[in-house]
Amino acid sequence: MSSAFEVRGGNRLKGEIIPQGAKNEALQIISAVMLTSEKVTIHNIPDIVDVNLLIELLGDAGVKVNRISRDKCEFQADDIDLAYLQGADFKKKSGRLRGSVMIAGPLLARFGKALIPKPGGDKIGRRRLDTHIIGFEKLGARFNYESDDNYFRLEAPGGLKGTYMLLDEPSVTGTANIVMAAVLAQGTTTIYNAACEPYLQQLCKMLNSMGARISGVGSNLLTIEGVTSLGGCQHTMLPDMIEIGSFIGLAAMTQSELTIKNAGVDSLGIIPEKFRSLGIQLEIRGNDIYIPSQESYEIQTFLDGSILTIADHPWPGFTPDLLSIVLVVATQAKGSVMIHQKMFESRLFFVDKLIDMGAQIVLCDPHRAVVIGLGRQHPLRGITMSSPDIRAGVSLLIAALSAEGKSTIQNIDQIDRGYQYIDERLRNLGADIKRV
Known part of the structure; x- marks a missing residue:
């Protein structure tokens, strides 16, 4: 029997977190x-x-x-x-x-x-x-x-x-x-x-x-x-840029004030810009990233006013490993965004769990999903779910931390494969999460 995370959402987190090695x-x-x-x-x-x-x-x-x-x-x-x-x-x-x-x-x-x-x-x-x-x-x-x-x-x-x-x-x-x-x-x-x-x-x-x-x-x-x-x-080794992106998304979703220490800022490429395009404020302070507590964040449009598309691409484009995080974070933004997962064909199949939590997402096909941001009008609600892969697992964890009520995430071996002591590190920031 593999263990599960029990999460009670709705807490604002605060503090500093150091990313693991990549x-x-x-x-x-x-x-x-x-x-x-x-x-x-x-x-x-x-x-x-x-x-x-x-x-x-x-x-x-x-x-x-x-x-x-x-x-x-x-x-x-x-x-x-x-x-x-x-x-x-x-x-x-x-x-x-x-x-x-x-x-x-x-x-x-x-x-x-x-x-x-x-x-x-x-x-x-x-x-x-x-x-x-x-x-x-x-x-x-x-x-x-x-x-x-x-x-x-x-x-x-x-x-x-x-x-x-x-x-x-x-x-x-x-x-x-x-x-x-x-x-x-x-x-x-x-x-x-x-x-x-x-x-x-x-x-x-x-x-x-x-x-x-x-x-x-x-x-x-x-x-x-x-x-x-x-x-x-x-x-x-460099700090893990996927963890860094996950923490930026987590801060925005939970309206938290976080500092990501020793973030290897020079190696992050386009990642900070993509999160800024979702309306998330972040400041680069030396080698740290500071994310202030934000009441709301608004997805930008393209210059001609058309709906933003965020797609993955080989480096120096946007890494596919962060698309699931961007998708989750967009559910509570103001505005809409098309997420286009070009490189893997079943990475978006976890969105049904988010829809069960109350998110507004249209899954167009195995590669594309349109997220209609709820702008915090309706918080997500806690449910019981299972993690299909490492990155979806952490996306669901972020959703659960922002949701109302209790969520249970099963199959967390998938999360442990890629994130060290994630429950302990989030508890240190004020998250209500336990391993059961």
């Missing part, structure tokens, strides 16, 4: 420790299920793991158990964790073979591995799919060779995996239509500090000159 960066950075036999120290690790499972998996595979504190860890991959990484226990464990696909690039580069499980994780539509596998193939790996246990087996007996490739989509994990494989390949690899999210920029900076030669970081054209080996390094 989940999506963590899965790449921690996989990259497999690229060297030297010690790598990583700071600002988020203490969440997905990350802890990956660290456990590396430990099982023979990586020496010294967890100095929950957010700081030393890794040394100088004695990897390759047999374990091809065996049944690994298959079972890695199948539970989407992020485990990220160790394929490092393993292929350093040892010439890797297994990739077919993806698990969120129920947000198909998440293909084509970009990863085709990229590895172009670098000279061969693969076959073992249908009896849902695995891709990759081998590069002759080593990997640098090449030019144009990715079919700017997949963040795909780009990261290919980059990690290419840093140790022979010759030069050029990746066009590469993802350029801050997570990936961080990975490239880390690899360069280990001795890799990657140029074009931050653009969609990466050039990687292969080297024969990499050394150790220290790396500090």
